[in-house]
Amino acid sequence: MAVSALKPPRLAEKILGWLLDSSVREQALGDLEERYREMARTRSRRKSRWWYRLQILPVFKFSIANAFYWSGVMLNNYLKTAWRTQKKQKGYSFINVAGLALGMAASILIVFYILHERSFDRFHKDADRVSRICVDAVFDKNHLQYPAVAYPVGTTLLKDYPDVRSVTRITLFGRTLVQYGDRKNYESLIFYADNGFFDVFSFPFVSGDSRTALSRPNAVVLTERMARKYFRDEEAVGKMLRFDNKSEYAVTGVIKDIPSNSHFLFDMLCSMETLLAENTRIADDWINQNIVTYIKLKEGARAADLEAKFPALIKDRAPLLLRLTGGTFRYYIQPLLDIHLRSHQAVEFGPNGDITTVYILSAIAVLILAIAAINFVNLATARAGKRAREVGMRKVVGADRRSLIGQFLSESVGTCLLALILALVLVRLTLPLFKSISGIEVALGKTDLIWLIPSFLGLAVLVGLAAGSYPALVLSGFQPSRVLRGMFRSGRGGLRFRRILVVFQFVISVVLIVGTAVVRDQLTFLRTKNPGFNKEQVLVSEVGISKVRRAVDAANRRLKQIPGVLQVSASDNYPGGMHNTSYVFPEGGIEDQPVGAQVFRADAEFVPALGIEIAAGRNFSRDFPSDEKTAVLINETAARQFGWKDPVGKTMKLAGGASFTAETRTVVGVFKDVHMYTLRDAIAPAVISDQPGPRDLDYLLIKVQTPDMSGMVRQIAAAWKDLDPDRPFDFFFLDQSFDVQFKGEERLVKIFGIFSGLAIAIACLGLFGLASFMAERRTKEMGIRRVLGARTAEMMGLMSMEFLKLVGLSVIVAWPVAYVLMRLWLRGFAYRTVPRPATFLLAGLAALAVATLTVIHHAHKTAGANPVDSLKYE
Amino acid sequence: MKLLSRVDELILLAIWRLGSEAYGMAIWEEIKAATGVKWLMGAIYGPLGRLHRQGLVDTVKGDPTPERGGRAKVYYRLTPVGLKELKKIQGIHAVMWDGVRKIEA
Numbered sequence: 001m002a003v004s005a006l007k008p009p010r011l012a013e014k015i016l017g018w019l020l021d022s023s024v025r026e027q028a029l030g031d032l033e034e035r036y037r038e039m040a041r042t043r044s045r046r047k048s049r050w051w052y053r054l055q056i057l058p059v060f061k062f063s064i065a066n067a068f069y070w071s072g073v074m075l076n077n078y079l080k081t082a083w084r085t086q087k088k089q090k091g092y093s094f095i096n097v098a099g100l101a102l103g104m105a106a107s108i109l110i111v112f113y114i115l116h117e118r119s120f121d122r123f124h125k126d127a128d129r130v131s132r133i134c135v136d137a138v139f140d141k142n143h144l145q146y147p148a149v150a151y152p153v154g155t156t157l158l159k160d161y162p163d164v165r166s167v168t169r170i171t172l173f174g175r176t177l178v179q180y181g182d183r184k185n186y187e188s189l190i191f192y193a194d195n196g197f198f199d200v201f202s203f204p205f206v207s208g209d210s211r212t213a214l215s216r217p218n219a220v221v222l223t224e225r226m227a228r229k230y231f232r233d234e235e236a237v238g239k240m241l242r243f244d245n246k247s248e249y250a251v252t253g254v255i256k257d258i259p260s261n262s263h264f265l266f267d268m269l270c271s272m273e274t275l276l277a278e279n280t281r282i283a284d285d286w287i288n289q290n291i292v293t294y295i296k297l298k299e300g301a302r303a304a305d306l307e308a309k310f311p312a313l314i315k316d317r318a319p320l321l322l323r324l325t326g327g328t329f330r331y332y333i334q335p336l337l338d339i340h341l342r343s344h345q346a347v348e349f350g351p352n353g354d355i356t357t358v359y360i361l362s363a364i365a366v367l368i369l370a371i372a373a374i375n376f377v378n379l380a381t382a383r384a385g386k387r388a389r390e391v392g393m394r395k396v397v398g399a400d401r402r403s404l405i406g407q408f409l410s411e412s413v414g415t416c417l418l419a420l421i422l423a424l425v426l427v428r429l430t431l432p433l434f435k436s437i438s439g440i441e442v443a444l445g446k447t448d449l450i451w452l453i454p455s456f457l458g459l460a461v462l463v464g465l466a467a468g469s470y471p472a473l474v475l476s477g478f479q480p481s482r483v484l485r486g487m488f489r490s491g492r493g494g495l496r497f498r499r500i501l502v503v504f505q506f507v508i509s510v511v512l513i514v515g516t517a518v519v520r521d522q523l524t525f526l527r528t529k530n531p532g533f534n535k536e537q538v539l540v541s542e543v544g545i546s547k548v549r550r551a552v553d554a555a556n557r558r559l560k561q562i563p564g565v566l567q568v569s570a571s572d573n574y575p576g577g578m579h580n581t582s583y584v585f586p587e588g589g590i591e592d593q594p595v596g597a598q599v600f601r602a603d604a605e606f607v608p609a610l611g612i613e614i615a616a617g618r619n620f621s622r623d624f625p626s627d628e629k630t631a632v633l634i635n636e637t638a639a640r641q642f643g644w645k646d647p648v649g650k651t652m653k654l655a656g657g658a659s660f661t662a663e664t665r666t667v668v669g670v671f672k673d674v675h676m677y678t679l680r681d682a683i684a685p686a687v688i689s690d691q692p693g694p695r696d697l698d699y700l701l702i703k704v705q706t707p708d709m710s711g712m713v714r715q716i717a718a719a720w721k722d723l724d725p726d727r728p729f730d731f732f733f734l735d736q737s738f739d740v741q742f743k744g745e746e747r748l749v750k751i752f753g754i755f756s757g758l759a760i761a762i763a764c765l766g767l768f769g770l771a772s773f774m775a776e777r778r779t780k781e782m783g784i785r786r787v788l789g790a791r792t793a794e795m796m797g798l799m800s801m802e803f804l805k806l807v808g809l810s811v812i813v814a815w816p817v818a819y820v821l822m823r824l825w826l827r828g829f830a831y832r833t834v835p836r837p838a839t840f841l842l843a844g845l846a847a848l849a850v851a852t853l854t855v856i857h858h859a860h861k862t863a864g865a866n867p868v869d870s871l872k873y874e
Numbered sequence: 875m876k877l878l879s880r881v882d883e884l885i886l887l888a889i890w891r892l893g894s895e896a897y898g899m900a901i902w903e904e905i906k907a908a909t910g911v912k913w914l915m916g917a918i919y920g921p922l923g924r925l926h927r928q929g930l931v932d933t934v935k936g937d938p939t940p941e942r943g944g945r946a947k948v949y950y951r952l953t954p955v956g957l958k959e960l961k962k963i964q965g966i967h968a969v970m971w972d973g974v975r976k977i978e979a
Contacts, residue, residue, distance in 0.1 A: 007943070016916070021923050024898075028919040030938075030945030031898035035915060037941050055916030062920030 008036045012053040019056065019063045028059075074403070075410075081390065082411045092383065093415075095769040096376050099762045100419035100463065103372030105426040106758045108456065109434050110365040112427075113751075115448070117353045119261045120340035125202040129165075129297045130336040133157075135289050137321070137329040139583050139596035147292055147348070149331060151282045154194070154293045156313065163301035168197040170292045173270055175542045177727050179242040180230040186730045187226075189267040192275045200296045208237045208253025214271040220249040221269045227254045245726045249274075263339045264349045286318040292349075294336070303333045324583070356828075357748065364755050367508045371759055373467035374501045375766030376412060380471035381498060382773050384478075392480040404476035412468025413461050420460040437750050470497075499806055502770070505763040506810030506847060507817065512756030513843040514818035515825075518835050519752055522826060523745045525833040531738070532674035533575060534611035537709070538734035539702040539716070540574050547724040549697055555723050556605075562715045564706040567609035570697045571602035575610065575676050576738035577699075584687055585653040586642040597638060597685040598676055599654065601697075606688065607633070607671060609703040617648040617669030620690045624668075631690045632665040636673050638685035654689060665689060678741045682830040701734070760847065764854045767803060775799060775858035782862050783870025795863035800855050807851040811844035818843075878963050881921055882930075884909070886960045889931060889950045897936070897947045898922065922950065930956035 007013075013029065020028050032055055039048040086093040121127055134147045154167040173190035198210040205213075206224055213221050220241060227236040240248045249270060258265050276283060282291075297303060310331040314322060321329040334343060341355040394404060543549045556568045582599040600606070604620035604627070615636060620627045632652065639647040650667045673683045706712040713731070720729035782795055819835060826832040862870075878886065888904040889896040902918045905911075925931045936947035952960065 020919060023926065024919045024923045024948075026945050027898055027948035028916070030942035030947060031902075032915065033943040033945070034939075034941055035899050055914055058914045058917030059919065062917070066920070 006037055006040060008033055008052045009049050012049075012056060015056055016059055019059045021063070021066065074407075078407050078410060081407075082414060085387070085411075089383070089386075091772065092379055092769055095765050096379060096415055097419050097422060099372045099375045099765045100416055100467075101422035101426060102758060102762050102765075103369045104416075104420055104423035104456075104460070104463070105430070106368045106755060107365040107459070108423060108427050109430070110361050110755075112431075112434075113361060113438055114358055116261060117341060117358050120263055120353070121261070121336050123202070123259060123261070124336070126296065126299075127336055129299070129301075130200055130294060131297070131303055132334045132336065132339065133293045133295065133331050134334050135329070136332055137325045139325060144596065146289070147334065147343070148290050149293050150286045150289050150318065151291045152284060152286060152317070153313075153331070154291070154295075155283070156317070157293075157295060158196075161306060161309065163297055163306050164295050165298045165301075166196040166199040166296045168194040168200045168294050169272055170194075170197070170264070170294070171272075171275070171290065173268075175730070176243050177245065177730075178230070178268075179245070180239065183230055185229070187267055189265060191266050191269055192272045193269045194272045197269065200294050203255045203258065206254045206256060207235070208251075210253065213253035214269060215273070216252075217271060217273040217277045218247065218249050219252040219271040219273075221253040221255060222251055223255055223257045223267055225257050226267045227251075261340075263336075263352065287320065295333075303335070307331075307333050354744070356825075361751070361755075364512070364759075367512075368755065368759050368762065369463060371505045371508060371762045371766070373463055374505050375762065375769065376415070376467040377470050378498045378501055378766055379769045379773070380408075380412070380468075381474055382770060384471070384475055387475060388478050388483040391475055391478045392483040395478075395480040396484070401476045405472045408472035408475050409465060409468045412471070413464030416460040416464035416467070417457075420456060424456070437754070438747060498770070502763075502767065502803075502806045503810045503813065505766065506807050506851070507814045509756065509760040509763045510811050510814035510843055510847045511818045511821065512752070512759050513846060514814065514835075514840055515822060516749065516752040516756045517839045517843055518818075518822040518826070518833075519745065520749050521833045521836065521839060522829065523742060523749055526679045526745070526829075526831070527739070527742060529675075529679055529831060531575065531679060532612065532672060535575065535735040535738050537704050537706070538609065539704065539713070539731045540734050540737070541700045541702065541729065541731040542698060543700055546727045548700065548720075551723065552603075552697065552700075555700065558719050558723060559702060559716060562712070562719060564704050564712055565702060565716070566705055567605040567701075567703040569603055569605035569609045569701040569703075570699070571600060571606050571701060572698050573600050573602075574699050574701060574734060574737075575674070576678070576734070576741065582654070584685075586644070587651045588643065595641065595685065597687050600676075600686070600688045601690075602688055603690065606701065609701050610674075612674055613672040615670045615672050617667070619669055627668065627690045629690075630665050631668045633669045633671050633688040633690075634667055635671055635683070635686040637683050638687060639670055641685050652687075654687070679831055680741070680829055702731075760850060764850055767807075767851055768854045768858075771799075771803060771855040771858045774802065775862040779862055779865070779870050782865070783867040786863075786867040786870070792860075792863050796856065796859040799859035799863060800852060803855045804848060804851060807848055811847055815840050815844070877966070878959055882925060883960070883963050885918070885921055885925065886930065886952060886956055890952055890957075890960065894949065896950045901950065925956070926950075929953055930959060 013033075016032070017025060017029060032052065036048055036052050039051060121130075124130060132147050133149045133153060134145060135149060136143075136145050138144070148171075151169065154169045157164045158167045170191050170193045173192055175186055175188045176190055177184055178187045178190075193214055195212070195214040197214060198205075206227075208221065213219060222230075222236060230236070230241065231239060236251045236254050239251050241251060242248055282288075297306070314329060314331065318329075339348075339352065341353045341358060343352055344354075391404060394407075399407075541548075548555045552570045556570075559565050559568045582597065584595055584597045584599065586595060604622060606612075607614065607619045614633075617633075619633070620631055624631070632654070634642075634647060634652075642650075642652075644650050647667050647670050651664055652667070653664050671688070674686070675683060676686060702716065704712050713729075716731075717729040778799065782799075785795055785798075818840070822835050826835075884905050885901060888901045888908070892900055892904055898918060899915065901922075902913075902915045906913070922931075926933065930953060931950045932953050934949045934951065936949055938944050938946045
């Protein structure tokens with residue numbers, strides 16, 4: 001028999017040796033090996049080896065029980081010591097726990113925010129198989145991406161592509177007067193959708209059949225909220241809703257309200273069949289790309305494979321588009337789960353989130369936690385001297401370094417767990433406030449809690465270990481022979497390290513303050529930047545199919561009878577409205593080579609109503625009756641881009657409608673550049689074409705001048721009743737709707753403000769602790785200085801300087817960091833403020849001021865103390 | 875001092891009966907043979923260590939042998955305290971069992 005066969009399994013032997021108590025290890029291993037050899041002689045080798053391995057079990061059990069017993073004894077002692085230490089230094093414990101709790105609460109709130117942002121659209125079944133088809137093309141020099149395609153794309157995909165399981169198309173229905181009995185309201189969130197909608201998306205039905213709900217014309221599906229609004233307690237399914245006083249829609253389903261974390265929010269869905277019945281042309285219209293199309297792939301199908309087939313589809317069905325775009329026109333697939341955070345297209349269903357904000361906030365969460373953890377490290381090492389004797393004693397009575405490290409680590413972890421409890425209470429209390437500021441709904445399910453609670457516990461332990469490891473190493477390293485003889489100089493240990501950490505804390509704080517200020521500056525810049533038109537005192541009314549639409553001139557005359565109504569303009573859009581990028585063919589350009597431009601259709605009063613300035617030529621005018629058919633205005637950017645030195649009199653073709661017939665128009669004037677959409681983007685070529693036909697008229701812009709706006713609105717509403725008795729006056733203020741674009745930045749300013757405030761508060765908490773400690777340590781020194789004739793102010797300066805120098809250094813380090821970071825952020829804006837030196841100066845001064853206030857108290861107390869008491873100290 | 879547990883009692887008895895041959899494996903086999911209860915050999919070292927720390931047994935180191943991987947045997951003996959505790963248990967057993975018989979009779 002080979003010798004190796006006689007040796008017990010090596011790994012098992014190692015484990016046993018490791019588990020067995022040293023007092024019995026030798027003999028036990030000997031006994032076990034002896035027994036093993038005996039067995040190996042009579043029984044199979046395999047069996048013997050397993051027998052040997054099995055012996056680990058009881059040994060393990062005993063060693064665990066033993067470890068628990070002894071750690072129980074010591075834990076009791078540790079807890080007692082920890083409790084006494086905390087009680088003896090109440091202020092210090094408070095700073096630690098409060099700082100950590102604030103930091104954790106901030107992080108937890110940020111985690112909630114991020115969870116919410118990341119949860120968008122994940123509630124759909126198989127959300128990872130759903131995606132949106134988008135267009136990517138270059139019209140002239142303008143690179144366009146938008147999430148809508150031609151209507152027949154959906155039909156073709158479902159019919160000819162086996163990878164596609166279901167398709168749904170969505171398009172806006174428009175603001176509509178909805179009526180049931182005597183209940184009538186205007187509703188905006190109404191869309192057309194294909195029957196496939198409820199297979200692509202899983203919005204649960206309360207009543208009705210999800211498979212057929214949208215299969216027939218004039219069917220409508222409501223959310224529960226809408227069903228309650230119109231039908232109260234009656235059963236909605238089967239009832240009829242009247243739209244715009246003319247069409248009847250049968251309610252075929254009621255679904256649960258749309259969760260706030262859906263990128264697509266709607267109140268009502270009408271069947272796409274309704275639209276098809278009214279407008280049969282769209283079924284074969286490959287040119288207009290205006291139907292939002294979602295697909296759901298079959299299980300195992302890959303989006304990339306499908307995408308690869310699109311070029312052939314376009315070449316086959318829409319060669320014209322390829323020609324118009326120099327071959328750049330293509331479709332691509334955008335995963336549903338990317339829409340909220342990673343899609344920034346010109347047209348979206350709602351304001352999307354931003355992955356950059358998520359990253360920035362994650363970084364802030366980590367940094368705030370770091371600041372709180374640094375407080376712990378600094379205070380623990382600064383006060384190490386206080387515990388030096390304890391460490392010495394423990395070592396003398398036989399504690400090894402490992403157990404001391406264990407002791408200090410468990411203390412810091414314990415502190416963190418305590419802080420976590422406090423943090424959760426804080427979160428609970430501040431959640432409503434946070435919700436109203438961030439505008440998010442924190443809806444945590446039970447399933448979230450199952451992993452959230454352990455991860456918060458894990459976080460607390462992690463922070464505890466991170467914060468406790470350095471102090472534990474320092475504290476456990478004391479030489480008992482030295483500390484017990486009193487040779488330990490309190491507070492000197494790790495002084496430089498502490499200083500670096502303080503600087504780090506304040507660098508973060510100052511960067512956050514500067515960040516807040518710059519975001520604020522940028523917002524103010526955008527808000528106050530003149531968009532080039534006057535948005536004040538302009539009422540916008542969507543006329544839809546109102547009778548007013550057919551009688552614009554009558555409406556114009558009637559409304560102008562009201563004193564204070566200056567202009568009434570009919571147009572197909574309004575500043576800040578839907579992007580309406582089309583293409584034009586300017587004279588002198590390459591034949592069949594269009595230029596992307598924003599095309600507005602509006603009458604002669606559009607320009608004066610908005611106070612847009614004419615730079616050259618003239619506005620449309622009633623004096624030139626031919627204007628309606630032949631005139632066009634362009635902006636300065638358009639003139640530049642078309643390469644026209646003297647634009648008035650030049651001609652261009654406008655691409656129009658589904659038929660794609662071009663009409664030729666002459667430029668009669670050039671208007672100054674105006675921000676028609678957002679102030680975020682650069683100004684694009686814009687064209688205003690005169691006098692919309694009834695088909696294109698969607699809005700009335702009413703410019704008024706009045707000190708009493710509500711009275712004015714009443715008068716207009718009364719006049720409106722004469723024009724269209726069935727549809728009450730429905731309007732919004734242009735300035736309010738235009739300013740909606742600042743919402744995201746406004747929110748960012750608030751969130752930044754809160755967290756930078758927290759960061760500096762926590763950092764100052766730590767500074768306060770350090771200052772109080774240093775003040776205590778220098779009590780005697782100050783007493784001597786006082787006796788030798790130093791003045792209070794001098795002494796206070798001396799003591800404050802120690803910290804203010806650090807904060808000053810932090811400010812200097814923070815400035816370039818903040819500058820670089822904010823320049824990066826500002827790059828996302830076409831029009832941006834330059835970070836002002838004053839902003840940096842103020843942020844630095846603020847940090848210094850807060851730091852001074854923090855340390856001055858202790859400096860004053862110590863410096864101002866009676867030297868008789870000071871000298872008796874220690 | 876607390877009374878001995880059943881396991882401690884069995885181990886002490888086994889050591890006493892084995893006399894000069896009481897080392898780990900022998901003790902385990904003795905108990906296994908006497909009680910018929912199956913238990914893993916590794917389970918004996920925990921209690922042995924504890925009894926030693928409590929001063930109920932002391933140890934004598936034997937010579938290392940090759941079949942033990944060059945490790946020495948450790949022989950256990952009862953200390954006077956151990957013997958006293960064992961006798962105390964015996965007395966308690968006797969009294970308690972005696973009482974039971976009387977009740978039964």
